[in-house]
Amino acid sequence: MSVPQGRRAVLAGMLALTGAALAASAPLPAVPWPGAVVVRGEGSVVVGDRAVAGLLADLAARADRARRRIAAIWGPVRPVVLFPETDAQAAVLAGASGVAATRGLAALATADRVVVLPGGYARLSEVGRDVVLTHELVHVATGATRGGRVPMWLSEGFADYVGYAGTGLDVRRVAAELAREVRAGVLPDRLPGPGDFAPGGARLPQVYEEAWLACRYVAARFGERALVRLYGSDVGTTLGLTAAEFTAGWRDHLRKELA
Ligand SMILES: [Zn+2]
Numbered sequence: 001m002s003v004p005q006g007r008r009a010v011l012a013g014m015l016a017l018t019g020a021a022l023a024a025s026a027p028l029p030a031v032p033w034p035g036a037v038v039v040r041g042e043g044s045v046v047v048g049d050r051a052v053a054g055l056l057a058d059l060a061a062r063a064d065r066a067r068r069r070i071a072a073i074w075g076p077v078r079p080v081v082l083f084p085e086t087d088a089q090a091a092v093l094a095g096a097s098g099v100a101a102t103r104g105l106a107a108l109a110t111a112d113r114v115v116v117l118p119g120g121y122a123r124l125s126e127v128g129r130d131v132v133l134t135h136e137l138v139h140v141a142t143g144a145t146r147g148g149r150v151p152m153w154l155s156e157g158f159a160d161y162v163g164y165a166g167t168g169l170d171v172r173r174v175a176a177e178l179a180r181e182v183r184a185g186v187l188p189d190r191l192p193g194p195g196d197f198a199p200g201g202a203r204l205p206q207v208y209e210e211a212w213l214a215c216r217y218v219a220a221r222f223g224e225r226a227l228v229r230l231y232g233s234d235v236g237t238t239l240g241l242t243a244a245e246f247t248a249g250w251r252d253h254l255r256k257e258l259a
Contacts, residue, residue, distance in 0.1 A: 066137045070134065074141055094110055095110060109136040109140050138162045154231065171258070
């Protein structure tokens with residue numbers, strides 16, 4: 001559910017993909033680990049280590065910004081963000097199958113919260129922190145970790161759509177890896193599937209960018225409301241397109257935006 005390592009140069013070399021479904025997390029205990037403190041934002045709750053209180057307040061402010069951005073496009077979310085002291089603790093809190101499963105990550109989403117990996121998070125740029133936090137909180141808001149009917153290009157693309165909304169970053173810069181391919185005349189012939197999002201894939205950056213651009217295409221041509229309606233629906237019902245027509249329209253959009 002996260003953002004892959006080395007994915008976008010613009011975010012300053014980040015993060016791997018979790019890929020693996022994470023266990024649904026238990027209710028937040030009063031004190032999740034010894035020495036943890038709770039910092040409340042305007043509409044968010046951050047739990048972290050006392051030693052990094054300034055960082056927790058900053059995180060709460062970012063979580064509040066992310067909450068507003070998500071509310072404007074999707075709907076309400078009440079961010080709960082855990083900021084443990086080590087990446088190993090983060091893996092445990094997220095119910096990951098092991099530290100190796102979270103290597104290179106900056107944050108990941110469970111059903112009802114976001115767990116930040118302090119090592120990966122520290123390597124992010126300022127804008128990268130906002131994008132990653134928003135991306136993961138979108139997964140919480142939409143219930144992406146509960147699995148189900150939403151194709152992966154849509155759940156990942158939509159999380160990035162909201163994550164990058166309002167950042168003012170240029171599309172060719174954010175999707176630099178895919179833009180290089182498109183400029184070289186190479187276009188993907190189908191939307192990415194779950195296998196393409198598997199950790200370690202050579203085209204992982206491009207796969208996320210393809211998904212992001214598919215969502216931007218829907219919003220540009222049919223409106224942002226249509227993109228939201230697409231969740232839990234399909235392109236035929238929502239957009240009146242066959243799968244082939246949708247793919248062709250997306251490819252045209254890639255050419256127009258990135259070439
Ligand atoms: Zn994700």
